Amino acid sequence: xxxxxxxxxxxxxxxxxxxxxxxxxxxxxxxxxxxxxxxxxxxxxxxxxxxxxxxxxxxxxxxxxxxxxxxxxxxxxxxxxxxxxxxxxxxxxxxxxxxxxxxxxxxxxxxxxxxxxxxxxxxxxxxxxxxxxxxxxxxxxxxxxxxxxxxxxxxxxxxxxxxxxxxxxxxxxxxxxxxxxxxxxxxxxxxxxxxxxxxxxxxxxxxxxxxxxxxxxxxxxxxxxxxxxxxxxxxxxxxxxxxxxxxxxxxxxxxxxxxxxxxxxxxxxxxxxxxxxxxxxxxxxxxxx
Amino acid sequence: xxxxxxxxxxxxxxxxxxxxxxxxxxxxxxxxxxxxxxxxxxxxxxxxxxxxxxxxxxxxxxxxxxxxxxxxxxxxxxxxxxxxxxxxxxxxxxxxxxxxxxxxxxxxxxxxxxxxxxxxxxxxxxxxxxxxxxxxxxxxxxxxxxxxxxxxxxxxxxxxxxxxxxxxxxxxxxxxxxxxxxxxxxxxxxxxxxxxxxxxxxxxxxxxxxxxxxxxxxxxxxxxxxxxxxxxxxxxxxxxxxxxxxxxxxxxxxxxxxxxxxxxxxxxxxxxxxxxxxxxxxxxxxxxxxxxxxxxx
Numbered sequence: 001x002x003x004x005x006x007x008x009x010x011x012x013x014x015x016x017x018x019x020x021x022x023x024x025x026x027x028x029x030x031x032x033x034x035x036x037x038x039x040x041x042x043x044x045x046x047x048x049x050x051x052x053x054x055x056x057x058x059x060x061x062x063x064x065x066x067x068x069x070x071x072x073x074x075x076x077x078x079x080x081x082x083x084x085x086x087x088x089x090x091x092x093x094x095x096x097x098x099x100x101x102x103x104x105x106x107x108x109x110x111x112x113x114x115x116x117x118x119x120x121x122x123x124x125x126x127x128x129x130x131x132x133x134x135x136x137x138x139x140x141x142x143x144x145x146x147x148x149x150x151x152x153x154x155x156x157x158x159x160x161x162x163x164x165x166x167x168x169x170x171x172x173x174x175x176x177x178x179x180x181x182x183x184x185x186x187x188x189x190x191x192x193x194x195x196x197x198x199x200x201x202x203x204x205x206x207x208x209x210x211x212x213x214x215x216x217x218x219x220x221x222x223x224x225x226x227x228x229x230x231x232x233x234x235x236x237x238x239x240x241x242x243x244x245x246x247x248x249x250x251x252x253x254x255x256x257x258x259x260x261x262x263x264x265x266x267x268x269x270x271x272x273x274x275x276x277x278x279x280x281x282x283x284x285x286x287x288x289x
Numbered sequence: 290x291x292x293x294x295x296x297x298x299x300x301x302x303x304x305x306x307x308x309x310x311x312x313x314x315x316x317x318x319x320x321x322x323x324x325x326x327x328x329x330x331x332x333x334x335x336x337x338x339x340x341x342x343x344x345x346x347x348x349x350x351x352x353x354x355x356x357x358x359x360x361x362x363x364x365x366x367x368x369x370x371x372x373x374x375x376x377x378x379x380x381x382x383x384x385x386x387x388x389x390x391x392x393x394x395x396x397x398x399x400x401x402x403x404x405x406x407x408x409x410x411x412x413x414x415x416x417x418x419x420x421x422x423x424x425x426x427x428x429x430x431x432x433x434x435x436x437x438x439x440x441x442x443x444x445x446x447x448x449x450x451x452x453x454x455x456x457x458x459x460x461x462x463x464x465x466x467x468x469x470x471x472x473x474x475x476x477x478x479x480x481x482x483x484x485x486x487x488x489x490x491x492x493x494x495x496x497x498x499x500x501x502x503x504x505x506x507x508x509x510x511x512x513x514x515x516x517x518x519x520x521x522x523x524x525x526x527x528x529x530x531x532x533x534x535x536x537x538x539x540x541x542x543x544x545x546x547x548x549x550x551x552x553x554x555x556x557x558x559x560x561x562x563x564x565x566x567x568x569x570x571x572x573x574x575x576x577x578x579x580x581x582x583x584x585x586x
Binding site for chain 1: 449
């Protein structure tokens, strides 16, 4: 044990260490897979028994879940789970449930890996994963495709940056409590923003490796449907312009209008499949190792 | 302050849920405080009860009541966590923005402050994803917490955005708790104010208090503490409370009266309360103005 390991981590009680994977639910896995491939992801593995696919680029793992029992009628593809790397998944689960998180019922079948998790916003789940160094969780449930690079390089050093969450009016303080007291996130001072959509409340993970952005409905939008949910995934890159150039060549279309256009700070893709978009952010973060 | 700030409570009225909702609406109210048993006891089931509430057009003030939650340990604690989850899910189903939690009377509970704070923090956390606030009320016969300054201290210490206190005039009057501490409360942390009075000044013991609370409350303006109630409402208004007032009137007599008559009493009471606050906030008329008003009549 070195001296660093022996230090207590009061600000990161769960030992959160970045995002292991994000999971989308969709009934159109092929079409959504095509979107992911356009964004530089590669299909590397399939679940052994369910209609679940693993896409990857660099350190980003994206699970596409078309298992009908889970995906339901979700249209468009819905960001439904965030798996956090933690020091001890079992401890993280027990600790958060004691503090008032709603545990999810186990979803593992026979011989499948049981990943503990808690409910987050709406129908979403936060999983806790502690096997990410010596052993991969994907080895148990997934079958890697032959003839495919299982560790494809990321376009323009892209990496997970965070998640944008829609919340109800006046609910920022409630959700700040949720991410702060359950998971150790920190509210960044007003004015400290990333990307080209600077608004809402920005929360930094205790490992400082990713962010959650809380967005209340804009004023005067009482008639807009504004469900509480994870709206979109944020992807970081040290060079937004290089990333968007390469992605454009691959066919990705970015929003470009008067008040919202691609810049060195960030970019936003158009909606795909009736409502899934990806945000790109100039990032100081290093890809999670 | 107008009638929209007041709501009736289903516990005051006799009969089936649909009739209660109709009577509350007919009395001119726009909101209703729901008791869980009014919904689960519906002959057509809980979902039908929820549909009736939604069809009534009434806004739901809150959902009650979670009892004996805090301060427990072991299997009893786990059991109560399960119960409160069900209560929260019912509250969510009926679009109630708040779950009312009464301070514990359980002989199995501890009064240790840290445990009470911890349990309320966990309850508030359970309520966050559902978008529900938790209102903690000091029951006047609560075992350890029975006066509002105590419930406020615990809520303040727990420090959760969706956790507030419920101020209930009955329990304050029954225990003769001083109103002085109202000024110490952050008005934004008052989840709800429940108003009621009763008909005598002295309550001899805990049994008498419980008996009075559950069977013999009356609407504000009808009881013997009108002066104190007016003072309480003015104080709440002065510290900036602009939230809902609900009439928490358990009364056996009202349970055997036609619903429209009880509704009328509630409406008269709302007017009485409004007058008490207006009396303070209106500028004092000078003699010239009064004379002018008299002449113009």
